[in-house]
Amino acid sequence: MATLVVVGSQWGDEGKGKIVDILTEDAGLVARYQGGHNAGHTVVIGDSEFVLHLIPSGILHPKKRCIIGNGVVIDPAALIEEVGGIEKRNIDLNGRFHISQNAHLIMPYHLALEKGSESALGDGKIGTTCRGIGPAYTDKMARLGLRVADLLHPEFFDQKLRANLQHYNTVIRALYQQEPLRAEPILEAFARYTERMRPWIADTSLLVDEAMTRGENILCEGAQGTLLDIDHGTYPFVTSSSATAGGACTGLGFGPGRVDHVLGVVKAYTTRVGSGPFPSEVHGELDEKFRSIGKEFGASTGRARRCGWFDAVVVRYAVRLNGLKSAALTKLDVLDTFDPIPICTGYRYRGKLLSAFPTDLSVLEACKPVYEEAPGWKTSTIGLTDFDALPQEAQDYVRRLEDLIQTPFSLISTGPARAQTIRVSDPYR
């Protein structure tokens, strides 16, 4: 048995959905540990495409147990809608889907606050998805938040909601010139949500512990990516939770000594959504080419992603922060028609060569990428399942990346479908 943590090793959208889906085959329990419904995993099974925002994609495997941990913030309406979408496809969640009683709730005032704050920031906006996730985490840290367990105590919920509304309506009115929110419709809606959510609510830390004790493989799934981590990412252009591997322990409720393997998902090139520095970004035709071949549009928002070459500085940083034991390389096939293929090996900053990722944003903004060029392979690798079947240039590219990040690839993905994967080693072993 092993506990495996899967993290995005760039700016998110690395293709974690597919990798998690594959790794779920051998897991007894899949648990999501941070973020909210701003994440978007696209999973292709047969002819069907599923986009999941909040629920671990493990739910698509019949019989696997899935958990949304305390580190996640939950918008009940979004959660219920997602469950509805899954059930519509005749997938039964009964008894195998659990949400932490300690997870914080995203409330309607969080949405209003985030929309107001993003529009007030104008050009300096963070580029968030405006789903209330940041303000919900703010309330969690300010100890003002409402948690899933509070739904089960209507009187307390009522009081706390009214107190929070009194405070936030002042902000909403005075700072953002929006209509104040009324308590009654919120209370009515949340009473309905509670009835739907009641069977799912549990002490999920205990459930994880029991599964570990039973000797099951546990798969802990992070959302977003390392460079979007609240502490270690390109602050302030980050998400509001701990997307790095450490977040799995706090976001699910178990100790670091119980993690056996941290696997980083790494795209064969780089993308990022929203604002902020991106040293290996490309523009114009190349950017368009990446976007159209790699389908680089947000699964949750449809936003076009910014694209660029593989950045070894970024991924080395992710190796260090997460303690990666192995990585899964995704979307290798997207590079099939590119030639040559530059790889960013370091940054030049004021004449100096940097090999470590600078966490000072003003330094990062002034960094120029240093490239080496790999030859393209100009032939299709789509669907290949054997490393030796890859063209020599593709094999060399993969080996060079491993060398630059000092981490082996346990999986190499050559297409969106489960079967389109080179399985090099088993991360559960």
Ligand code: GDP
């Ligand atoms: P995630 O949030 O990290 O799971 O990333 P997304 O789901 O937003 O983006 C991944 C997209 O790439 C999805 O549409 C996947 O089906 C697709 N995908 C995943 N792996 C591969 C791959 O190896 N090759 C290609 N061409 N597409 C892939």
